[in-house]
Amino acid sequence: MKIIYTLILLLLVQLTYSQADSITKSNVYILRATGFLGSARQFKVFVDRNFSCKIKNDKYLVLEVSPGKHSFAVQIGGKKLKERAETIEILAESGKNYYLSSVLLETGPMGNVAAHLDELSENGGQAKIMKLKRVMCDK
Numbered sequence: 001m002k003i004i005y006t007l008i009l010l011l012l013v014q015l016t017y018s019q020a021d022s023i024t025k026s027n028v029y030i031l032r033a034t035g036f037l038g039s040a041r042q043f044k045v046f047v048d049r050n051f052s053c054k055i056k057n058d059k060y061l062v063l064e065v066s067p068g069k070h071s072f073a074v075q076i077g078g079k080k081l082k083e084r085a086e087t088i089e090i091l092a093e094s095g096k097n098y099y100l101s102s103v104l105l106e107t108g109p110m111g112n113v114a115a116h117l118d119e120l121s122e123n124g125g126q127a128k129i130m131k132l133k134r135v136m137c138d139k
Helices: 002-023 122-129
Strands: 026-032 043-047 050-055 059-065 068-076 088-092 097-106 113-120
Touching (some): 026 043, 088 097, 088 113, 113 122
Antiparallel strands (some): 026 059, 043 050, 068 088, 068 113, 097 113
């Protein structure tokens, strides 16, 4: 009988810790719906200047981050973030969701393009996600 009570107690403790751990994280949604321009190339996603994963057009992914200040960036090509790359910083709060949408901008007279991120409201992010397909991070 003591063994059964011990197992039940261990199970309850494990469930409590697993729920507490999931609440301490924040979700950052990275959306990519850039239209035809640049659609053949994957964007590289960087978190705190480190390569995280790739994302194709008309897709979104969810990154789990710990609370605190984090920087995010996207670029076309290269697994090392360029020094001049534009980043967006978020002060992540426990249990909150953040939505970042990738945008392509023309950067020169020769039709060069660069990607960067814009922050969306929660309502705007959720509305845009409905039109996209979720992908898992494939480095």
